[in-house]
Amino acid sequence: MISDFRFKISDFFLLRVFASLRSLILLLVFFAVPAHAEFRFPMPEFASGYKHPPVYTPGPSTAMVGWDIVVLLATLTLAAVFVLKRRKRREIFLLTLFSLLYFGFVRNGCVCSVGSIQNVAAGLCNSAYGVPLTVLIFFAAPLIFALLFGRVFCAAVCPLGAIQEAVAVKPVKVPLAVEKVFSIVPYIYLGLAMLSVAMGSGFIICQYDPFVGFFRMGASSSLLIFGGLMLALGIFVARPYCRFLCPYGVLLNWASKLSRRHAVITPADCIQCGLCADSCPYNAINKPMTATVPESRGKGARRLGLLILLIPVLIVTGAGAGRLLREPLSRMHPTVRLAERIAGEELGRYKGTTIESAAFRASDTPNEKLYAEAVGLKEKFGLGGMVFGAFIGLVVGCKLISVSVFRKRTDYEPNRGACYSCGRCFKYCPVKE
Ligand code: SF4
Numbered sequence: 001m002i003s004d005f006r007f008k009i010s011d012f013f014l015l016r017v018f019a020s021l022r023s024l025i026l027l028l029v030f031f032a033v034p035a036h037a038e039f040r041f042p043m044p045e046f047a048s049g050y051k052h053p054p055v056y057t058p059g060p061s062t063a064m065v066g067w068d069i070v071v072l073l074a075t076l077t078l079a080a081v082f083v084l085k086r087r088k089r090r091e092i093f094l095l096t097l098f099s100l101l102y103f104g105f106v107r108n109g110c111v112c113s114v115g116s117i118q119n120v121a122a123g124l125c126n127s128a129y130g131v132p133l134t135v136l137i138f139f140a141a142p143l144i145f146a147l148l149f150g151r152v153f154c155a156a157v158c159p160l161g162a163i164q165e166a167v168a169v170k171p172v173k174v175p176l177a178v179e180k181v182f183s184i185v186p187y188i189y190l191g192l193a194m195l196s197v198a199m200g201s202g203f204i205i206c207q208y209d210p211f212v213g214f215f216r217m218g219a220s221s222s223l224l225i226f227g228g229l230m231l232a233l234g235i236f237v238a239r240p241y242c243r244f245l246c247p248y249g250v251l252l253n254w255a256s257k258l259s260r261r262h263a264v265i266t267p268a269d270c271i272q273c274g275l276c277a278d279s280c281p282y283n284a285i286n287k288p289m290t291a292t293v294p295e296s297r298g299k300g301a302r303r304l305g306l307l308i309l310l311i312p313v314l315i316v317t318g319a320g321a322g323r324l325l326r327e328p329l330s331r332m333h334p335t336v337r338l339a340e341r342i343a344g345e346e347l348g349r350y351k352g353t354t355i356e357s358a359a360f361r362a363s364d365t366p367n368e369k370l371y372a373e374a375v376g377l378k379e380k381f382g383l384g385g386m387v388f389g390a391f392i393g394l395v396v397g398c399k400l401i402s403v404s405v406f407r408k409r410t411d412y413e414p415n416r417g418a419c420y421s422c423g424r425c426f427k428y429c430p431v432k433e
């Protein structure tokens with residue numbers, strides 16, 4: 001019964017993928033023919049006094065942007081209905097495919113809620129940076145829905161989650177300890193992304209988005225390989241990007257923990273049969289904890305007190321480590337990289353030039369000016385590194401507390417922060433309404 005269900009899902013998925021790929025190839029051929037034909041016309045004669053017309057760069061189509069907001073809100077609402085009311089995995093999955101096609105392949109993965117954190121951070125760090133309203137809505141709406149209904153955005157709206165959900169045909173369980181250890185990585189990535197924005201080093205979440213190359217049908221070979229490896233891994237380890245990298249997932253996790261309503265495994269009372277326990281490929285089902293209380297209240301309280309006292313130590317240690325890492329961290333900034341390259345070329349450490357170093361030399365800017373700028377940036381990274389390290393120290397402390405605190409639980413229930421509301425577990429529960 002269970003394997004039947006899985007087979008149907010994977011079979012259905014493969015058919016959809018092949019159908020989508022076929023349509024995309026046909027579309028490419030369709031557009032490539034006239035594009036090629038364009039070059040067969042005679043070239044214009046520019047030596048005859050012809051004046052170039054002014055070049056206008058069209059801004060984003062407001063109609064399309066408005067449409068994106070409508071689609072975002074509609075898909076979020078539908079996802080909430082499918083997860084909380086209808087409780088049908090098939091409907092959630094169909095909506096996932098729609099979001100993959102629309103937000104991924106039609107809109108090329110942009111605007112994207114995951115990347116929008118950087119725009120919002122840039123707006124907070126720099127008063128001259130205006131955050132477009134659309135980006136603000138893409139940032140806030142999934143979080144508001146997570147506060148109300150859990151991670152329904154991850155379930156069926158996010159194109160990054162959708163592409164991984166679509167390939168997760170043979171998901172295996174990752175040991176819980178491994179899951180817990182690697183769950184710190186999204187916090188590190190979030191911290192690095194915020195540091196990069198604050199220092200003006202660029203939007204690294206967008207730069208290293210592993211799937212955008214597929215959505216846009218083109219990217220650097222290294223990014224395509226990274227994306228391909230993520231998808232290959234995603235066949236067996238469901239949603240590797242979501243679980244072990246996504247920085248927006250950190251915010252969704254926090255919001256979902258506080259959600260007013262959330263996906264439930266059973267529509268009625270849990271009979272604790274345990275059938276759902278292994279159905280979740282994300283280790284997001286909490287098991288009952290009632291039969292054995294591991295220790296006395298006093299012992300637990302003492303350990304909690306010690307961990308709370310440890311938090312300032314972790315913060316200070318993290319801040320110190322972050323300061324020590326200012327040199328490698330500062331290399332996120334293109335000016336620092338350029339200064340090191342120029343210095344290396346001057347010392348004969350590198351042969352030849354790069355595009356950036358050649359452009360710098362052509363600009364006639366004195367090397368000393370570039371070096372001074374790089375030194376100033378390294379100092380700023382020292383301070384930024386301290387904040388980043390302190391944040392990671394705080395996260396480690398909070399994680400230690402969360403794994404050591406015993407919470408009484410009588411039923412099998414989704415872990416509100418980690419659950420993607422994918423609906424896989426619904427079918428495994430024998431209790432019907
Ligand atoms: S965890 Fe991140 S990438 Fe995954 S579905 Fe949620 S927002 Fe998208």
Ligand code: SF4
Nearest residue numbers: 280419420422423425
């Ligand atoms: S709905 Fe949540 S708990 Fe159930 S299988 Fe999906 S992620 Fe796991």
